[in-house]
Amino acid sequence: MYTRDNYREAKAEIEARRTSAVALAEERCRELATASPEIKRIDEELRGTGLELFRVACSGGDISAVRKRNEALIAARRAELVRLGLPEDYTEVKYACPICSDTGFVGTKMCSCLKELLITKNIKSSGMGKLIERQSFENFSLEGIEGEDRERMEKNLAKAKAYAELFPKCRGNLLLIGTTGTGKTHISTAIAKEIIHQGFDVVYDSVQNIISDFESDKFKSNYGQGESLSEKYLECELLIIDDLGTEFSTQFSTSTLYNLLNTRQNRGLATIISTNLSAKELAGKYDGRIYSRIVGSDYTVLFFSGKDYRIR
Ligand SMILES: [Zn+2]
Incomplete structure (x- = not known):
């Protein structure tokens, strides 16, 4: 825990x-x-x-x-x-x-004092401290979103709330697809906030930083020393991978990503991925093993649309 x-x-x-x-x-x-x-x-x-x-x-x-x-x-x-x-x-x-x-x-x-301290530490180690201060389900606004977009966002919001509520009984995975500024980060932060307050450990980072940590661990292990930077991505109860698709694709990044998703799936650990790429673009960027994993039955896909959320 x-x-x-x-x-x-x-x-x-x-x-x-x-x-x-x-x-x-x-x-x-x-x-x-x-x-x-x-x-x-x-x-x-x-x-x-x-x-x-x-x-x-x-x-x-x-x-x-x-x-x-x-x-x-x-x-x-x-x-x-x-x-x-x-x-x-x-x-x-x-x-x-x-x-x-x-x-x-x-x-x-x-005691409640130890629990509170652990929550504070979990917020800090999640890498979402600043985001959690600002973003939650309570201040997720649907103002100015209309028509189909609004319907879709209402559904997304309901699904995200249910996800946080049912955790860890349901440890599903989410794939949040949508262009920049449509509220994907806000929704993942809101989920993380709820889950951390329930006492679980959450880790959030961009795909590029995650891959870099695996890379430096690999480099270090060649010299047989150093504390692991990547262990947390394989062990935390909820991993939030931001900006999938923005990483520089190499053989190493692809196999790292596949191993990460696969290991977490086998361990029954939950993952939330957000991406600005469309399903079609994802299919173009990733090989079948990764693509079928995240767009297949392992992940629930939520589509985000509408005007730039940050401008609203
Ligand atoms: Zn106490």
């Missing part, structure tokens, strides 16, 4: 929150011990009653007297803090998330 890196980073961040919350409380305790001899005395006594409580409880004796003494000391400590003009809980550990005390978990369940 989450990439290893994002999960590791998020856990480390929560742990750092906890460490700094504890450190701040300890620092305040030390500071107070110097500033107030009264607090220092109470703290020493509290350590004593704490040990005593433990000792009496272990021997099965009556703890009520020690507990009373303990409570009185705590009350005296609070009063002293107030006298010093400080809040009663000045030296208590203040966690960023009081629900899980900055552990990230409530029992065995992931």
Whole structure:
């Protein structure tokens, strides 16, 4: 559900929150011990009653007297803090998330703070951070689109919403065909936004950048080193390939593309492809293996048309 890196980073961040919350409380305790001899005395006594409580409880004796003494000391400590003009809980550990005390978990369940952090990290690693800020289903406007174009766009919008809603139960693939500015990127961003918020990892990039990453991995592997740039394209739960057809066609690009689509299909992972080329142009550019894959039964094709969406 989450990439290893994002999960590791998020856990480390929560742990750092906890460490700094504890450190701040300890620092305040030390500071107070110097500033107030009264607090220092109470703290020493509290350590004593704490040990005593433990000792009496272990021997099965009556703890009520020690507990009373303990409570009185705590009350005296609070009063002293107030006298010093400080809040009663000045030296208590203040966690960023009081629900899980900055552990990230409530029992065995992931706390909402960790979930939120993972979503933020997934948005960042998706490569769609800027797009997601601006584009969603809510602000997809059909204004100014009329007639057949409008009917088609309404259907596209409904299909895209259903796609995001049914994910991952239905992990289908989409091919978005249409000229520049007809809303393909907006629709794929809106889908990605929904899916990331459900906790899945999404990766978005142009076909050219994707192929370049595979290329540099191949180059690196010849020298046997370096972290993989292309692994994420084969592993993410939803891959969005933008601008198919704009890449420079080589034997390498064709086989990379075929392997990528094929591997994802075999792994049951979803892919959304957008292209400015028509079905006919796609048939001209790609060999039968790729063409039959994306225009065949593996992909649902959505046609986009109308005036330039960005101008509207
Ligand atoms: Zn939490």
